[in-house]
Each structure stands twice: as structure tokens, then as C-alpha cells.
Amino acid sequence: MATADLMDKLVSLAKRRGYIFQSSEIYGGTGSVWDYGPLGVELKRNVKDLWWSSMVHQRDDIEGLDAAILMHPRVWEASGHVEGFTDPLVECSNCHRRFRADLPEVADGQCPTCGTRGAFGSPRSFNLMFKTFMGPVEEAAATVYLRPETAQGSYVNFLNVQQAARQKIPFGIAQIGKAFRNEITPGNFIFRTREFEQMEMQFFVEPGTDDQWFEHWKEARMAWHLSLGIRAEKLRFHEHGPDELAHYAKQAFDIEYEYPFGWKEFEGIHNRTDFDLGRHQEYSGKRLEYIEPQSNKRFLPFVIETAVGVDRTMLVCLADSYREEQVEGEERVVLALHPRLAPIKAAVFPLVKKDGLPEKAARLHETLRKASLPSFYDEAGSIGRRYRRQDEAGTPWCVTVDGQSNEDETVTIRDRDTLEQARVAMDKVEGWMRERLNG
Numbered sequence: 001m002a003t004a005d006l007m008d009k010l011v012s013l014a015k016r017r018g019y020i021f022q023s024s025e026i027y028g029g030t031g032s033v034w035d036y037g038p039l040g041v042e043l044k045r046n047v048k049d050l051w052w053s054s055m056v057h058q059r060d061d062i063e064g065l066d067a068a069i070l071m072h073p074r075v076w077e078a079s080g081h082v083e084g085f086t087d088p089l090v091e092c093s094n095c096h097r098r099f100r101a102d103l104p105e106v107a108d109g110q111c112p113t114c115g116t117r118g119a120f121g122s123p124r125s126f127n128l129m130f131k132t133f134m135g136p137v138e139e140a141a142a143t144v145y146l147r148p149e150t151a152q153g154s155y156v157n158f159l160n161v162q163q164a165a166r167q168k169i170p171f172g173i174a175q176i177g178k179a180f181r182n183e184i185t186p187g188n189f190i191f192r193t194r195e196f197e198q199m200e201m202q203f204f205v206e207p208g209t210d211d212q213w214f215e216h217w218k219e220a221r222m223a224w225h226l227s228l229g230i231r232a233e234k235l236r237f238h239e240h241g242p243d244e245l246a247h248y249a250k251q252a253f254d255i256e257y258e259y260p261f262g263w264k265e266f267e268g269i270h271n272r273t274d275f276d277l278g279r280h281q282e283y284s285g286k287r288l289e290y291i292e293p294q295s296n297k298r299f300l301p302f303v304i305e306t307a308v309g310v311d312r313t314m315l316v317c318l319a320d321s322y323r324e325e326q327v328e329g330e331e332r333v334v335l336a337l338h339p340r341l342a343p344i345k346a347a348v349f350p351l352v353k354k355d356g357l358p359e360k361a362a363r364l365h366e367t368l369r370k371a372s373l374p375s376f377y378d379e380a381g382s383i384g385r386r387y388r389r390q391d392e393a394g395t396p397w398c399v400t401v402d403g404q405s406n407e408d409e410t411v412t413i414r415d416r417d418t419l420e421q422a423r424v425a426m427d428k429v430e431g432w433m434r435e436r437l438n439g
């Protein structure tokens, strides 16, 4: 399938099935901001829950944090964002649109919007942070920023968390939260947006042990992506060369995914050294050193960071699971999402609308919902059409209540991917699904 085709199909499926809508669509949309609909919000929660569980719940050495989006403006001076989080832009003197100076057309001297040649001024730095004002006065002294990453909230709270949770180095702080960047070249659907969510973990280690922890987190993060069912051949590492390394990093690897528009960053794993803690110590005037309990040795820990976007993970999951196939003589579109990610776990159908089957199916649907297994009841249309609707939504299991159910209280469960049908006792359906979700 051609690249543009697949992206167009994903955008259209996402809208049709209630995964993702353009923000403020009835007003013509807002540039590169998206809203998550009924199925999208469930997929998003599942992505975040799986990350949180693997980072925080399944480990003793990582603590959770939810820092505020608005922080003291000095934070962004210390972090280097005020000075360095910029792109060089040029402005067209004819149409007054601004462009990144490194765009090929711009380098050729022609405005991509109005076509005028030679109308660009000299490049100027443009900061990607969104600015706003705190309090009732709109003046420079009241300027605050919408955070462009969650990481700084973890650094400024490093000692708070360490002391409150009585953690010892090495340990980590995990956060999931919104970040904002006034990207100049956003696009590719939810790949690069101006408002997005990050799942970031900062792991504080003793200097000298950083290389070994870096290797650990590189492998652990790749394993996590594979555990979501993402195809191994679509994932790879990319090491940052000296010209790509961020100002804070000693070493950095991206996990890249082969999107329909090519190999691009999915997640970043960075050795940030003691840059951030050192800078916050300097700018705040407060000591941020860790004191080792036995030896009383003091040091500024190094930080190994893992940073991935929630929205970008959703794009990967959607793109990776989208298939068009021929089954039972018909074409079907299927989202082969890992059952743990699927927004709806089970769809329950009565085969026909008589003989008490709708009531029986509705009772099963209710039981599954009460057991926190998101379920969808559908009695409209042929069974084939009902299957197709669920395939497209990514539902792994369709449960059909039929004539035999009245005789022996069993139902069929059809697997979305293998199309196999299993006959299962109605009171065992929940357990059957749990086994597969946990396995």
C-alpha cells in the first residue's frame, strides 16, 4: 500500500470509528492538535496503564510523580530551553509566513506559500516553548511557559521523591503528562503535534555506573515495545552522532519505527549525565546532591532517561496493526491490536433477535462490563457485518449467543486474528478472556 494511502486510510478509520478527531473540526480545525474519541481514549489509557505498570507497579526502584505543567520560569533557564530550544526561521517579506531555514525550497530562495523569490530576511531564532502569563498582568515578569517536556518536573523534585519514598540510588522517577511545543513543522497525523503526552522516566545512578544502566534501559525499552505486539522488523535502534546529540547528552539512542512515511524516532534513551541536576543546583542555589547512607559520600547522580510519546505510541500501534485482508470471500479491514491494548475486549451478539437470545446476550454483556472487561452489545445486521465492524475497531473477541446456548448455556467465541471459533460455557467466558489477556 502506498504511503499516503495508508496514512489517509488510518486518519479516515480513526475518525469513522471514534479513535481520533481533528481538534475544533467544526471551525476548520486547529493546526496539529487532535482529540481522542470514545475508542481513542480507551487505547490511550491502555497504553499509559501498560507503561505505568511496567515502570512503577512491577518495580521497587521507580516512583511515580505528577508534576504541574506550569513551573517556575527559572526552571527553563536552568534547563537550557530558554536559550537553546529554538529553530532558525526566515520570514517572507511578501506573505509574512515563517519557515524553517533548512527547508530545501527555502534554501533555494523561493517562498513555499506565495512563490516569491528572494523575499526572505536573515534567519532568526524562534523558541518552541508556548508562553503565557501568570496572574492578571501581562508583562515580561509574569511570563511562564507550558512545559515542553515532563523531565524537568522530575529533576526539581529529585530530593523530595528520594527522601519521601526513602529510595536509594539507583532509583527512578516516572511521569506521564502533557507537554507542549510550538513545532514549526508538525504533521503526519499524531506523529508530531503541538500538544502531546509524554511517558518519561528519569533513572538516577552513581557516576561510573551510567554506561551499564544505559544499556539496561535500551534493552528494557525495546522489550516493552515488543510486548505490545509491535513487529520486530519495524523497530530498530539509531545512535545519535556528535552532530545530533542534545546539549545535555553524553550518549543517546532512538528507538525508531518504520512509519508509512519512513523510519523515524519513536522513543529516546538518553544519558543526560549530571547536567540537569547540576544546572538546577546552580540556578536555585539549593544543594541537590545525594548522600549515601553508609559512607556519607556526596555526589550528583547521573540521569538515564527514557522518553516516549503516548500519541506516537498510539500511531505506531494503529499503523502496525492495520491490515486489509480477504476472509470468507470478502475484504475486511482489521486492526490487529494486542488484546491488552484493544479498547473493546469483547463484542456480544445474539445470533437472531428471538428465542430469548437478545436477553441472554445482554446479560453476558452486563457480566463482562461489571468485571471491567469493556464489552459492546450489537444485535443490528447480519453476523458477518457485525464481525466486520468489530474487526475494524480492533476488538479481539466476538461472542455469539445462539440456539445451542439455550440448550447447554455455551457460546461461541471468535478470534479476530485466527478466525477460529471456540465453544465456551457462558460462566467461563470471563476467565477465558482473562487467561488470554494475562498470558
Ligand code: GAP
Pocket (backbone or CB within 6 Å): 148, 149, 150, 151, 181, 183, 190, 191, 192, 193, 194, 195, 196, 198, 200, 265, 266, 267, 268, 305, 307, 308, 309, 310, 311, 312
Ligand atoms: N525529555 C526528553 C525529551 O523530551 P524528545 O526526544 O524531545 O526528548 C521524547 O521527546 C519523545 O516525546 C519523542 O521520542 C516522541 O515520542 C515524543 N514527542 C516529542 N515531540 C513530540 C511532538 N511534537 N508530538 C508528538 N510526540 C512528540
